[in-house]
Amino acid sequence: MSEVDWLSHLLQIITVTGQLEVRCAYGAPWRVAWSRAAANEIPYHVIVKGRAVFEDPETRTARELVSGDIVLLPHGAAHVLHDGSGQTPIPTQQHQGAAGWMLSENDSQGERLDLLCGRFFIAAPHDRLVRNYLPTNLVTRAMDGDGDSGSASNQLASLVGLMRMESAGDRAGGRAVLNALSSALFTLVLRAASESEKAPEGLLALAGHPRLAPAIAAMLADPAQAWKLPDLADLCGMSRATFMRHFQDRLGCSALDLLTDLRMSLAANELKKPAISTEAVAETVGYQSVSAFRRVFAERMGMTPGEWRRQAHGGETGPG
Numbered sequence: 157m158s159e160v161d162w163l164s165h166l167l168q169i170i171t172v173t174g175q176l177e178v179r180c181a182y183g184a185p186w187r188v189a190w191s192r193a194a195a196n197e198i199p200y201h202v203i204v205k206g207r208a209v210f211e212d213p214e215t216r217t218a219r220e221l222v223s224g225d226i227v228l229l230p231h232g233a234a235h236v237l238h239d240g241s242g243q244t245p246i247p248t249q250q251h252q253g254a255a256g257w258m259l260s261e262n263d264s265q266g267e268r269l270d271l272l273c274g275r276f277f278i279a280a281p282h283d284r285l286v287r288n289y290l291p292t293n294l295v296t297r298a299m300d301g302d303g304d305s306g307s308a309s310n311q312l313a314s315l316v317g318l319m320r321m322e323s324a325g326d327r328a329g330g331r332a333v334l335n336a337l338s339s340a341l342f343t344l345v346l347r348a349a350s351e352s353e354k355a356p357e358g359l360l361a362l363a364g365h366p367r368l369a370p371a372i373a374a375m376l377a378d379p380a381q382a383w384k385l386p387d388l389a390d391l392c393g394m395s396r397a398t399f400m401r402h403f404q405d406r407l408g409c410s411a412l413d414l415l416t417d418l419r420m421s422l423a424a425n426e427l428k429k430p431a432i433s434t435e436a437v438a439e440t441v442g443y444q445s446v447s448a449f450r451r452v453f454a455e456r457m458g459m460t461p462g463e464w465r466r467q468a469h470g471g472e473t474g475p476g
Contacts, residue, residue: 272320276339374391379415
């Protein structure tokens with residue numbers, strides 16, 4: 157793995173799995189509403205064919221989605237998709253598919269929509285990292301045949317095509333294949349968003365910023381190293397003041413804030429291992445003082461390392 161492969165390093169810290177849940181085959185008028193997702197869930201929607209209006213009631217924003225658009229909701233916000241006509245939706249019928257997902261359809265002959273809906277699941281407590289550093293809504297477009305065939309948007313188009321084929325059939329291993337493709341979808345959407353000319357805010361904008369990318373890659377590759385601001389600024393060929401300003405502008409927090417969050421996420425993973433002491437975990441993530449580590453962990457995670465360890469093991473006690 158390349159040292160600058162920030163996304164693979166991030167996804168080594170955060171475990172993400174995916175699941176396709178509903179395939180919608182509707183004729184207009186139609187409307188579907190989703191309530192707020194659980195803390196460790198990120199809903200996703202793929203417009204395979206047709207168009208839809210995506211509405212976020214919290215931000216009071218609406219945008220039109222077309223074939224190939226993929227929307228992720230990293231903050232799990234309640235949201236609505238509809239055909240945009242404002243007419244009373246035609247009633248839908250649901251059928252349980254053999255591969256574990258639901259087919260939802262209506263009897264309308266209106267403009268057709270083919271929509272895949274599912275969720276990504278993030279192991280606790282990493283949902284916190286995702287909510288802090290990814291935008292509320294993330295829309296990317298899968299483009300087939302335009303420009304570079306190796307671009308993330310073209311790869312997304314191929315992946316969506318595979319998901320469509322698997323969800324249309326009823327073949328052996330269908331559920332496993334769809335879930336594996338869903339997990340890959342998460343990574344490819346983040347890659348496409350960070351490669352786009354208008355990278356969204358947060359970690360994706362930072363990773364797509366050529367001058368800041370070396371610092372983010374270095375922190376993700378080795379969070380336990382005793383990084384100081386001058387070291388990180390040097391990696392980016394900037395003065396300390398310029399580096400701090402650019403980082404704050406892009407991410408809304410300091411480089412050391414991000415580093416601390418990465419270290420606490422790594423620590424949470426290590427604390428799940430019953431045989432490793434809290435002192436050893438503190439050292440592994442770059443803390444010489446176990447009391448300083450305990451204080452920062454409690455501040456960031458809302459519980460002590462010992463409480464997190466017991467929760468992760470269903471109430472069992474372990475060292476530290």
